[in-house]
Amino acid sequence: MKSKTTGKELILAGLGCLLGSFLFLFAIQFYTDSQNIIGEQETSGSFSTLNKKVEGGLLENLSTNNKTFTQNEILEIQQMEGVEDIGSFSRNHFPVTVHVWPTGKIGLGAAARADLFFESIPNRFLDQIPEEWAWEENDPIVPIMVPKFYLDLWNFGLAPSRQEYPALSLESASSMPVEIFIGEDRSQRLVGRFVAFSKRINSVLVPPKFLQWANAQFAEERNEKYFFLWEGDEINNQPVSLTELKNLPESTLDGLVVSPLGDPANQIVFKNLSLNESDRQQAARLIIKIKDSYAQNFSEKIDLLGYETNREMPEQDWVQQAINMMVWGVASFGGLLSILSIATFTSSFKLMIAQSSSTSLNLLHLGFSQSQICWIFFQRFSKLFILIWAASLLLCHVAQKFVHKKISVYGFEITQGLSWETYTVASFFAIIYMAVNYWVIYRSLSPLCLSQDN
Amino acid sequence: MRITINQLVPTPLRDANIRSSDVWGESVTLENSKCVRLVAQSGKGKSTLLHIIYGLRFDYMGSYEIEQEQASTFSTGRWRELWTNQFSLLFQDLRLFQHVTARQNLELLPRVFQSGSSHEEMCKVLEIDHLLDRPVSTLSLGQQQRFALVRSLLKPFKWLLLDEPFSHLDDENARRAARLIETNAQIRNASVLYTSLSPSSPLPCDLCLSL
Numbered sequence: 001m002k003s004k005t006t007g008k009e010l011i012l013a014g015l016g017c018l019l020g021s022f023l024f025l026f027a028i029q030f031y032t033d034s035q036n037i038i039g040e041q042e043t044s045g046s047f048s049t050l051n052k053k054v055e056g057g058l059l060e061n062l063s064t065n066n067k068t069f070t071q072n073e074i075l076e077i078q079q080m081e082g083v084e085d086i087g088s089f090s091r092n093h094f095p096v097t098v099h100v101w102p103t104g105k106i107g108l109g110a111a112a113r114a115d116l117f118f119e120s121i122p123n124r125f126l127d128q129i130p131e132e133w134a135w136e137e138n139d140p141i142v143p144i145m146v147p148k149f150y151l152d153l154w155n156f157g158l159a160p161s162r163q164e165y166p167a168l169s170l171e172s173a174s175s176m177p178v179e180i181f182i183g184e185d186r187s188q189r190l191v192g193r194f195v196a197f198s199k200r201i202n203s204v205l206v207p208p209k210f211l212q213w214a215n216a217q218f219a220e221e222r223n224e225k226y227f228f229l230w231e232g233d234e235i236n237n238q239p240v241s242l243t244e245l246k247n248l249p250e251s252t253l254d255g256l257v258v259s260p261l262g263d264p265a266n267q268i269v270f271k272n273l274s275l276n277e278s279d280r281q282q283a284a285r286l287i288i289k290i291k292d293s294y295a296q297n298f299s300e301k302i303d304l305l306g307y308e309t310n311r312e313m314p315e316q317d318w319v320q321q322a323i324n325m326m327v328w329g330v331a332s333f334g335g336l337l338s339i340l341s342i343a344t345f346t347s348s349f350k351l352m353i354a355q356s357s358s359t360s361l362n363l364l365h366l367g368f369s370q371s372q373i374c375w376i377f378f379q380r381f382s383k384l385f386i387l388i389w390a391a392s393l394l395l396c397h398v399a400q401k402f403v404h405k406k407i408s409v410y411g412f413e414i415t416q417g418l419s420w421e422t423y424t425v426a427s428f429f430a431i432i433y434m435a436v437n438y439w440v441i442y443r444s445l446s447p448l449c450l451s452q453d454n
Numbered sequence: 455m456r457i458t459i460n461q462l463v464p465t466p467l468r469d470a471n472i473r474s475s476d477v478w479g480e481s482v483t484l485e486n487s488k489c490v491r492l493v494a495q496s497g498k499g500k501s502t503l504l505h506i507i508y509g510l511r512f513d514y515m516g517s518y519e520i521e522q523e524q525a526s527t528f529s530t531g532r533w534r535e536l537w538t539n540q541f542s543l544l545f546q547d548l549r550l551f552q553h554v555t556a557r558q559n560l561e562l563l564p565r566v567f568q569s570g571s572s573h574e575e576m577c578k579v580l581e582i583d584h585l586l587d588r589p590v591s592t593l594s595l596g597q598q599q600r601f602a603l604v605r606s607l608l609k610p611f612k613w614l615l616l617d618e619p620f621s622h623l624d625d626e627n628a629r630r631a632a633r634l635i636e637t638n639a640q641i642r643n644a645s646v647l648y649t650s651l652s653p654s655s656p657l658p659c660d661l662c663l664s665l
Contacts, residue, residue, distance in 0.1 A: 362549050362551070363562075364537070365508070365510065365537055365543070365549075366562070366563060366564070366605075366609075367534070367537045367538035367539075367563065367564050367565055367609065369534060369538075372564055
């Protein structure tokens with residue numbers, strides 16, 4: 001059962017099979033590795049922030065200020081299908097201005113200055129909680145967490161356009177001092193530091209404990225304690241304190257419209273004022289963890305309720321889609337090559353069987369069955385295939401090591417060695433490939449076995 | 455196992471003079487447990503008859519029955535069953551696998567008669583046991599013929615078909631081979647149908663037919 005002329009076809013088919021199985025298996029390995037990396041970056045489930053829509057013109061919004069969620073509304077959202085967890089954003093009630101010192105020292109070089117806001121969310125919604133995140137009263141440094149893309153904006157937007165702002169690595173950005181000025185007159189000064197760069201939350205976050213403390217300390221009650229009274233379309237120039245307003249006779253309160261001292265355009269019906277006061281403690285933005293499979297459904301339902309959602313870190317989806325497309329592409333190409341290699345093997349077997357037809361017939365006449373003769377050819381194929389299969393797994397292993405080396409530079413870690421998924425797929429691939437080829441050999445022998453001698 | 459031949463004429467011999475033949479165009483019954491010798495000169499269809507009975511050729515007129523079944527109706531599976539368990543054929547051209555050893559040729563058989571002698575014992579009788587591990591291509595025709603005979607005797611069979619089994623053997627080796635054939639046929643209670651160029655042969659027969 002030897003044939004020299006089929007050698008070239010066998011080598012060609014073998015190479016096709018090697019490349020095809022390698023690409024196919026490496027696609028599986030790459031997929032499992034990338035899923036592990038994404039899994040580490042993002043816990044299971046999707047995160048969305050939720051707020052009420054702001055609609056209508058300026059005049060309509062002047063008289064209403066009810067954009068916070070009531071307890072009933074929060075409860076309703078919590079009970080929706082797919083919602084795993086819900087938390088509210090707290091915000092600062094005082095003006096904040098920050099000076100960021102990219103040189104690493106306050107007073108040295110130019111500072112980037114910005115009016116800012118702070119928010120806080122329960123720690124369980126954070127994608128990372130560094131040690132420095134724990135804040136206690138009198139701690140000298142206020143930990144701040146900003147989105148990772150802020151750093152990217154700095155490095156690729158701001159820094160190239162301003163000579164005084166250097167590009168920053170994660171480490172150098174973490175060591176920058178941040179002066180925090182509180183109040184319109186910036187009378188209070190604290191020092192903060194960026195302790196983490198979130199890949200999930202698009203907000204400037206501080207620890208909830210700090211925000212609670214700071215709101216208690218610095219919340220500017222002045223603007224909300226004194227109000228302008230509206231008489232028709234005009235403001236009465238003399239501000240009135242809340243206490244004075246509350247002491248007015250009940251009959252005069254009906255239809256009374258006021259506006260805060262610091263925000264004279266914000267018309268509020270006085271009877272709603274107390275409600276608005278308590279609203280200040282309620283959340284205007286919610287963060288929600290939704291099961292992945294319900295994310296789309298949830299988004300549609302929320303839209304019907306008249307709320308707005310923002311998927312946090314939607315680029316995760318993008319990455320996932322890109323990975324899926326790449327994996328499908330590589331796996332399909334590998335699969336196609338494998339199928340083509342089967343076709344090459346088929347022609348090779350047919351040639352081999354044709355060339356050894358007298359030997360095959362001799363065996364047949366000695367009492368060998370078609371299966372037994374098929375097995376003789378198949379054993380030869382099996383030896384070649386097992387060699388190819390082992391080589392493709394070895395190539396996968398080498399390729400994975402190469403990828404690991406490349407991506408470890410960016411701080412990603414993947415488990416060394418091939419995953420069980422790859423081994424499982426490789427085993428199924430081997431079984432199917434061998435079964436198909438056994439069938440091909442058997443079919444190639446059929447005409448010989450049926451024709452008899454003549 | 456009885457073989458009945460009815461007016462059988464191979465297509466290549468239809469225009470030949472077959473009037474003097476005991477087989478071609480005649481009705482002949484080959485009984486069980488008998489030894490039948492077919493004697494004819496070259497070109498008279500000795501190998502052709504064996505090949506037709508063995509199911510290797512279908513270019514004939516007339517018919518023949520194996521165990522009262524028309525051979526022309528046999529499926530491939532039925533022929534394969536006959537080749538495996540009922541028939542054993544020693545080809546005139548021997549058909550040994552040349553690139554492997556004699557032992558590998560003998561051990562290659564898919565099914566071996568269990569109650570008979572082993573291939574080593576048979577080879578010893580034919581004085582070729584020392585050649586077992588030599589590639590067949592290095593053996594003389596006489597040695598190859600004896601190995602081919604051993605291979606045909608190792609199989610289970612009810613009919614042993616031998617195509618000029620002593621053609622390359624000297625008298626002494628032919629006698630040894632004939633004794634081995636007789637013994638193995640008796641053990642199996644099988645029939646032997648063999649061809650010969652001459653009417654005299656070391657293997658005695660119950661029936662001698664001329665082609």
